[in-house]
Amino acid sequence: GIQVEQSPPDLILQEGANSTLRCNFSDSVNNLQWFHQNPWGQLINLFYIPSGTKQNGRLSATTVATERYSLLYISSSQTTDSGVYFCAVEGPGNTGKLIFGQGTTLQVKP
Amino acid sequence: EPEVTQTPSHQVTQMGQEVILRCVPISNHLYFYWYRQILGQKVEFLVSFYNNEISEKSEIFDDQFSVERPDGSNFTLKIRSTKLEDSAMYFCASSDVTAYNEQFFGPGTRLTVL
Numbered sequence: 001g002i003q004v005e006q007s008p009p010d011l012i013l014q015e016g017a018n019s020t021l022r023c024n025f026s027d028s029v030n031n032l033q034w035f036h037q038n039p040w041g042q043l044i045n046l047f048y049i050p051s052g053t054k055q056n057g058r059l060s061a062t063t064v065a066t067e068r069y070s071l072l073y074i075s076s077s078q079t080t081d082s083g084v085y086f087c088a089v090e091g092p093g094n095t096g097k098l099i100f101g102q103g104t105t106l107q108v109k110p
Numbered sequence: 111e112p113e114v115t116q117t118p119s120h121q122v123t124q125m126g127q128e129v130i131l132r133c134v135p136i137s138n139h140l141y142f143y144w145y146r147q148i149l150g151q152k153v154e155f156l157v158s159f160y161n162n163e164i165s166e167k168s169e170i171f172d173d174q175f176s177v178e179r180p181d182g183s184n185f186t187l188k189i190r191s192t193k194l195e196d197s198a199m200y201f202c203a204s205s206d207v208t209a210y211n212e213q214f215f216g217p218g219t220r221l222t223v224l
Contacts, residue, residue, distance in 0.1 A: 033212060041199055041218055043153070048212035086153065095166035096141050096205060098213060100153040 002027045002091040006101035013077050013108050021072040021104045023087030031090035032063050033098065034072050038083050046072070046085075077108045112136045114216035116202050122222045123192055131187045131219045133202030142185045143203040143213060144177065146170070153201065159185065192223045 003026040013019055023032075034046040047054050047061040049070065054061050058077075063070040074081055084105050088098040115134045123129050135142050144156040158165040159177055176188045185204075189196055199220050203213040 031212075035215070041147075041220070043201060043215040043218075045212065045214060088153070093166070096143060096158045096160075096213065097155045097166050097168075098143075098145070098153075098203075099155065102152045 002029070002089060002099050004087060004089055004099050004101040006085075006087055006104050008104060009102065010105045011107070013106065015077060015079060015108055015110050017077050017108075018073070018075045019077060019106070021074070021085050021087075021106075023070040023072070023089075023101055025068050025070075025087075025089050027068070027091050029065065029068075029089040029091055030094070031096075031098070032070055033088050034061055034070070035086045035088065036081075036083050037086060037103070043086070074106075077106075079108045079110055082106055082108050114202055114204055114214055116200075116216040116219050118219060119217065120220045120222070122224065125194060125223055126191055128188065128190050129192060129221060131189075131200050131202075131221070133185045133187075133216055134183050135185055135202065135204030136214060137183070139204035139206055139214075141165075141205040141211075141213075142177075142179070143205075144187045145201045145203065145215075146198040147201065147218075148195075148198045156187075189221075192221075194223050197221055197223045 005024045036044045051065045060073045084103040086103045088100045142159045147153045157167045199218045202216045205211045205213045
């Protein structure tokens with residue numbers, strides 16, 4: 001099945017710093033989503049981005065489907081950005097099955 | 111803004127008991143999913159459901175598990191004869207008409223099996 005790898009596994013930043021999180025996947029995808037899991041365990045949708053570039057405030061994402069990777073950019077990080085960031089992809093098959101990466105744990109220090 | 115809801119938020123049960131986790135998907139969504147996350151691990155797909163039948167299930171989703179849409183709004187996951195290793199956060203998700211659309215997740219039910 002499709003493999004999803006995220007890097008780095010852990011990231012520590014000072015408040016105000018920028019960061020880039022990467023998601024590599026092993027096959028063509030029909031869907032790619034980025035989530036933020038907050039300290040309460042909730043999965044918050046950040047982007048639905050099977051291809052192209054999107055921006056939402058301080059966050060933006062780019063997926064290059066032909067090269068099988070996606071990037072999540074966080075600018076001017078805040079302590080509330082702390083948590084785990086997951087990339088999830090849906091491969092061929094039309095069943096909606098999302099395969100999650102292992103996540104990047106981000107800690108933003110004040 | 112419409113959202114997926116789940117009840118209960120936390121359930122504690124004894125090993126061997128049956129539990130039912132409940133979800134109310136977003137009202138105009140037709141695709142429904144269950145995922146689980148063992149503490150400290152990644153989120154894993156369990157099952158997808160469309161048109162009152164299972165579309166796909168993972169190898170985790172064995173005879174111990176079943177799903178049902180008992181009415182027009184609820185979507186349930188039943189776990190029979192719970193084991194210690196069933197302790198996890200269980201997430202329900204739903205998506206729009208086509209399966210490739212964005213999935214929206216509920217807040218999760220944390221299941222603890224003692």
